[in-house]
Amino acid sequence: MIARPATLLALVCFGLALLAAPAGAVSRSSVERQFQSWLADDLYPEASRRGISAATFRNAFQGISLDWNLAGLVPPGTAPPKHRRQTQAEFRSPGAYFSQRRLATLAARGRSEAKRWSQTIARIEARYGVPGRFLLAIWGRETAFGAVSIPNSAIRVLATKAFMSTRKDLFRGELLDALRIVQRGEATPSMMKGSAAGAMGQPQFMPSSYLKYAVDFDGNGHADIWTSVPDTLASIANFLNENGWQSGRDWGFEVRIPAGVSCAQEGPDRARSLAQWKGEGIRRVAGRTFDPTQLGRSAMMLVPAGTEGPEFLVTGNFYVIKKYNNSDLYALFIGNLADRIAYGSGNFVGDWGDVGHMLRSDVATMQRALQAKGYDVGGADGLPGFKTRRSIGEWQAKGGLNPTCFPSPELSRRLR
Template structure:
């Protein structure tokens, strides 16, 4: 009997953390319901959203605890960040040959199938059809990829308890406005884990600002209409400053005597000036005459461990769609493969050892302490972090490689 009692007590001790967690989540769910009534409802009503729309959206919705970067009420705010976006992974993995050529091959089919809509969008905005296609392919596989999440659940959860709660609250109100106006077909309010909607994966505020009617039926339907999807992507890029007549960029050969620390959109010079420094396009091609007087920027997504590029202001317009160098590079490259039939980059992605975001963040903190501007301690190796690494290397009398590695991490701040 005593042994049986001990087993019961031990089992109860094992169950206690799970029961306590369940009770804590139940309490947070109750806070969520109060937040909907006390905080979200007034914001929604002020934006013209009626009670019926709010109830239809949230009466059956519970929090999604599987989303990344949540900060539940009462937590210390130091919940480890997760990064689910492929755009922030190792460059070589992002540019897997099958993925790149697959997107381009289907894009070539779509170019013929939707030639009229693409030509109309390009006439209206100056955005090339190949760029529109590449974004469409990357975002939703040309409308073929399943969009798995309930948009109200995702944005409700993130608005209530994420690191960027104010941003997601604004997006949630915009989503409710979309529902109130009846823009989405029944059952179409599905989203990515970040709350992006439809075939172009617009955040709700982007839909309200940039969704366009491409098929002339008086609606902007980014869920079912390919023509509207095409027109909406073009509208977005035009509004964010796409420069008609300019390319997105060019793969180049970076001479050994040109420092990788010259990377970045704040260190631009004319493309003719870059050429005078010995930077040339790969394959012996020349820069187009109409581009030579325009400003260009050195872009090295893997430092000296990968291909090099001179990009134009349009590259940074692509980054407005998704704030990732690899994303913008993928779109430009796939677009070129669709239209011009080019092959892989000529520069190789080096064998870069993988670093966690925490390890990169440690390097960033050490660089900041040394007086460098890394663009924020976020664990992501953006251009400011890359060139800060290069400047640190040069200050030590070493050759700049401008990319975080395991070996370098033991030296910076070590």
């Protein structure tokens, strides 16, 4: 049952006491009581206005308490943690993301699942126009084809983060969407298992994504992304299709970029036709050729480790995959795994270089220095996305250096 404070005065005094207390003095029992009050007096009125019944709300939060094990929590009466310089070497070569053992294991399982669900995948491909190997790759990457245990209550995780986290508004919206799912009868609160970030089921959809993209493909009347493989695969396909998947196009190709062609040409805003890239001397690796029917289509340069790693030309479908998870490395992992599932091989030809001993805070310092010089690095977050990489390359070229398009300790010292 959701508790309420006896009087408004009691609530005011309780809140003032929490705000006045040092962080370590805030008791969990006090915060739990405030959480129950928040559910009743703050969240429920808004949920009711959005069509959530009292019975649904009560059922969703029956026995729910805060999950104190989650990251990024800011209990009432405490302040968000201040930014601290990182003391651990978190920044590593992108190659560390691509465990060959893991990719090989997922690919082998993916080929097995492709045979098992071949008829279902064929029907999904026909409806949504997305090749099955990409659906399998995302399914495998997210939850190891449904084998990963997902023990968290999505309602509890979202409620905790909506009440006391650094992104309360975001999670409040997701929590209200989770209640809409329950209200529609798509799933019970106990069924709605998710990650520690609130992403649900085998495709790891946030509730808002579930409402937009989840589909009932097995015909039982519910879009069940927790136990139904057909619903899971079709929902992933629907997501990609709705976000602009181009039927008949691949995700991209590993290439060789010749000396003299700048690596600072990355990004979807610097797309050129495959024929133009080919005219610059860019070739596919291992003697492969570009499909002549695709030479007029646009492609984008991708150098996730600058000149110190494999180089790629990618299509618009690469950026559709990024909408699933906004990371160049994630999309590259999915594309590579999809190739391994479909073709039985996919090792990168280019070697991943070593970035040396750098902290993410070192990279962020480089980004701020480049911003001060007028470069658009996409934000000083310590993660070198394509805007940071090409800014480094442009700065190097302007200074008479050979562009490498990737952070390094030497470049960090030069930028100080």
